[in-house]
Structures are given as structure tokens and as C-alpha cells.
Amino acid sequence: MAEGAHPTHKVYYLVFLALAIGTILTYKVAQIDLGFWNPIIALTIACTKATLVILFFMHIWYSSTLTKITVVAGFFWLLILITLSLTDYLTRGIVKPL
């Protein structure tokens, strides 16, 4: 049975461990000057942590296709919001008006 099935407690503890390690890693890496790479590493860790929470704590890994598509659609829409807004703001002054 795929729908409604939940992970074992071992999975929950492992995810928690991964989240805690991710948090400590974010905190420690932020103390090292990596310039351009600092925010990229911080956000990569944050996205990994969020994915773990969604897949296992929120049971999306075990959900129906409908629920999976709903979640993906939501984050895809968020991506559109952020990319298109930044495409505008980051290119202002670069593109000369006709």
C-alpha cells in the first residue's frame, strides 16, 4: 500500500539527524569567508533541508501522484515569481530603452 503509508521511526530520526547536521554546517560555513559561494552554499543546504522535511516529515515520498504534482506546482510557481521578478530588477539599466 503506497497511499497513506508512513515511514518507520528510524527514517524520522535519520531525517532529524540530517537536519541538525545541516543546521550546524550552515552555521559553521557562514564563519568562513568564501565570498560569492557563501550564500550559494547556505541556500543549497536550506533547500536540501526543506526537501527532506517535505519528502519524509510531510510524507510526500509516500503520497499519491496528485499530491506530488500539487506540491511541485506550488514550488514551480514560486520559482516563476522569484526568477521573473529578479530578471526585471537585475537587468534594469543594462538594457537600453529603444
Next chain:
Amino acid sequence: MSHSPTTIPEHHPALVHQFDSMEQQREASTFGMWVFLLTEIMMFGGLFAAYLIYRIKYYDAFVAGSSSIDVTWGFINTLVLIGSSLTMALAVSAAQRAWRRGAQIFIVLTMILGSVFLGVKAIEYHQKYVEHHIPGGVFGAFDAVSDYPGEDHNIYWDLVNKEHRTPEAAKQIADQTQIFFCFYFAMTGLHALHMIIGLILMTWLLVQVQRLNIGPEYYTPVELSGLYWHFVDIVWIYLFPLLYLINRTHGR
């Protein structure tokens, strides 16, 4: 009057008439909850997009503002919230196995951790209040620029002494940190409001768990409250690096 021997198939008391089965009902509830969470993603998403645009535009001020926040509290709070997500997941699991007492214990643990989070947040807000870093000048003038060089966490003097900015540039950047603090209070404030709503939800849930016949067939209230709680956790997972850790190595 004779009763026909046909028996009406027994169904779960929680099954409402428009659904054929518990499975279908659970699927519809989960879908509905996720659609609600998508509207939440859009609400926080708007704030995150605005944050990114202003962070690019006023990067120096965002770095100065972010560095004036005590990162240790934020770090502790992240761990506390992750812990509360674990206890919430265990509460759902207990409810699914019809272990009522266990579900209640884990819900209470989740509430305790949630309250610790809000308590730490209150300490942080108080710190910002004492430092006059609350923008708008309602409770006291916003004071990132002040005449006390010896003061800790003074944004202006940090810019002058540690980053060797000219007094004029330092004053301008210190003034602009108001924009950062507007985002800081709006985003953590909206998040804290969600935590408070979450605590109210958990109180309701305790009653539901006591009242309802929860088990493998029906544990939807616990499952959906869990989805809400984890969502609030995810928002914080992004808020922590974006607000506390913009650039912690500058001026060292």
C-alpha cells in the same frame, strides 16, 4: 414488519456521506491542505522575492543589519524548531497506530518546543528594542547611528572601526539598515504569528485526539496539523540563513 436480512455495510463514524471510502476522504483532505499551503507559499514567497530585490539593491546595509543580530539565538531556535518537527512527525505516527496517549505526549512536546522558540524570539526582539533597531520610530528613534563609540552592536561604529568606512558612508549605510530591519520584523513576525496559530491548533488537536476514535483508518486532524507545523518549520529553514547569515565574515 419484517426486517430484511440485508445488512448495511458498516463504515467508520468519521466518514462523511460524500465520500465512498476513508481512503478517498483522506486523499481529498490532504489535497485540500496542500492547496492551502500553496497559498501560504505564495504569501511568504512574495516577502522572499521583495527581500531578494532589496538585498541586491542595499547589500551593504543588509550585511550591516544582519551582522548586528545575535546569530547564536537564531542557531538555537533552528535546532529547537527542527526538534519540534520531529516530535510532530512522531505524534502523527502515534495517532496512526491508535496510540492515543503517545499522540498526546508528542503533541505536548511539540507545543513546549514551539513555546521555547517564541520565548527565544521574544528575547531577540527585546535585544533589538534595547538597541533602538526597530524601524519606524514608534517606541523610540531608530538609532543605528549614535555617538557612543564604545557601545556594543552599534552599526555605525562597527562600520567605521571594523570596516574602515568614511563617516559619511557609514552614516548612510547605518540609516539604510532600517530597510533590512523592516524585512526582519515583517518576516520573523509573520512567521511567529504562524507559530502562535500553530500552538492554538495544537491545543485544539489535543481535544480532538481525546474525543475522536483515531487509528490507522482515521487520523486526518493530526496528519493535517502536522503538515501545517512542518510548513512553518520550512519557512524558518530559509529565514535563518537569509536573515542571520548574509555575510558574517565582513570586516574581520
